[in-house]
Amino acid sequence: MAALTLLETKGLTKTYGGLQANTNIDFTLQKGLVTALIGPNGAGKSTFVGMLSGRTSATQGSVIFEGRDISHLPAHKRIQLGLAYTFQITSIFTGLSVHENVALAAGRTMSADGNTLNIKVYQTLDQVGIADRADQIAGDLSYGHQRLLEIAMGLAQEPKLFILDEPTQGLAETEINDFITLIRSLAGHTTILLIEHNMKVVMDTADHIAVLDQGMLLAEGTPAEISANASVQAAYLGKTVDA
Numbered sequence: 001m002a003a004l005t006l007l008e009t010k011g012l013t014k015t016y017g018g019l020q021a022n023t024n025i026d027f028t029l030q031k032g033l034v035t036a037l038i039g040p041n042g043a044g045k046s047t048f049v050g051m052l053s054g055r056t057s058a059t060q061g062s063v064i065f066e067g068r069d070i071s072h073l074p075a076h077k078r079i080q081l082g083l084a085y086t087f088q089i090t091s092i093f094t095g096l097s098v099h100e101n102v103a104l105a106a107g108r109t110m111s112a113d114g115n116t117l118n119i120k121v122y123q124t125l126d127q128v129g130i131a132d133r134a135d136q137i138a139g140d141l142s143y144g145h146q147r148l149l150e151i152a153m154g155l156a157q158e159p160k161l162f163i164l165d166e167p168t169q170g171l172a173e174t175e176i177n178d179f180i181t182l183i184r185s186l187a188g189h190t191t192i193l194l195i196e197h198n199m200k201v202v203m204d205t206a207d208h209i210a211v212l213d214q215g216m217l218l219a220e221g222t223p224a225e226i227s228a229n230a231s232v233q234a235a236y237l238g239k240t241v242d243a
């Protein structure tokens with residue numbers, strides 16, 4: 001099957017005062033794949049996805065989504081076009097139930113009757129493995145389950161592109177393994193851009209990896225190509241990227 005481009009950036013640049021957080025990034029994201037964006041601390045990953053989602057304004061360059069230049073659209077318009085970023089969904093309402101939180105998220109992009117919405121909510125909770133907690137108050141969930149709720153809230157919006165920003169941060173080992181299984185189950189249906197520091201998660205889930213270093217795109221390739229790339233290893237100061 002020929003690769004289809006879902007999103008593209010051209011010359012994307014962000015300057016904070018004298019600091020170039022992102023420099024002239026030309027990047028292409030293929031539909032249906034799990035792409036991981038990795039790089040050392042301060043490499044510019046959050047700045048980059050902030051410009052994709054509209055949370056951060058670009059100093060220069062453009063973001064093209066499904067062939068349309070969305071560079072000047074505010075974040076909420078980009079969500080409506082199908083671009084979901086976990087950072088924007090993290091506003092879990094801690095006083096509401098798990099079910100109510102997902103229903104609210106789903107309602108942002110779909111107009112459906114109560115019954116259809118209810119089915120969608122349970123399907124999504126089932127997908128992430130917390131359907132048995134639907135009636136629990138979100139604020140009473142463990143940290144790991146709250147992260148899964150965030151992912152459910154993103155998926156309920158049926159995004160065309162789902163950007164997950166450090167989704168496994170603070171999760172326990174077993175929760176990380178469940179997360180890997182979840183991402184694998186979504187592969188092929190949902191296009192995912194994953195910013196992740198945990199290399200096991202990256203290597204186990206990504207079809208394609210892009211590496212940022214000092215605000216620039218250093219390398220791109222399959223997990224095997226990236227693990228073997230000498231300049232990527234150097235950027236990680238001698239650490240191997242397959243650990």
Ligand SMILES: Nc1ncnc2c1ncn2[C@@H]1O[C@H](COP(=O)(O)OP(=O)(O)OP(=O)(O)O)[C@@H](O)[C@H]1O
Nearest residue numbers: 016019020021039040041042043044045046047048
């Ligand atoms: N709002 C801001 N104002 C000034 N400088 C910023 C701002 N946001 C980020 N930076 C700087 O831009 C550079 C890139 O930061 P960014 O957070 O994008 O990197 P990152 O790769 O996501 O890092 P990490 O992995 O540590 O989250 C860093 O030097 C950071 O200090």
